[in-house]
Amino acid sequence: ALESTYEDLVDIKRATVKADADNIAKKTLEVVKAGVICALSRGGDQSAQTDAQHNIQHDFKVFLPPDTDVKAGDTLDVYRFGRIAQTTEAQTFEVIGVPLRYITHIEATAKAVSIA
Numbered sequence: 001a002l003e004s005t006y007e008d009l010v011d012i013k014r015a016t017v018k019a020d021a022d023n024i025a026k027k028t029l030e031v032v033k034a035g036v037i038c039a040l041s042r043g044g045d046q047s048a049q050t051d052a053q054h055n056i057q058h059d060f061k062v063f064l065p066p067d068t069d070v071k072a073g074d075t076l077d078v079y080r081f082g083r084i085a086q087t088t089e090a091q092t093f094e095v096i097g098v099p100l101r102y103i104t105h106i107e108a109t110a111k112a113v114s115i116a
Contacts, residue, residue: 003065003105006063006083008039011034011079012031012033012036012070015028015029036064036068037083038078039062039063040078040080041060041061042060043060058111062095065105065106066103070108071095072095075095092112
């Protein structure tokens with residue numbers, strides 16, 4: 001199937017709100033599923049240079065198995081080539097928009113959260 005071409009791994013995290021010991025609501029990220037096979041693909045580049053700063057904005061596509069629980073706003077920690085090589089360094093992305101669901105796969109558009 002299509003997943004046999006995926007060479008990356010992803011941990012999917014979702015924001016939840018829970019009350020702490022002082023009954024104060026705090027937003028935390030909880031892992032929905034770890035070690036899901038995926039494929040990361042470069043999308044568009046809307047980066048722009050101004051006199052004061054360089055605005056970096058890259059979009060990516062993340063291809064996932066069709067039964068994956070992924071939603072808009074989820075955080076994705078993608079381990080490039082994690083399926084074929086041991087890696088501990090993740091690239092973090094946020095899912096933007098509603099992921100497209102097909103019979104063979106899910107296609108999620110994501111933006112980079114941390115870019116050097």
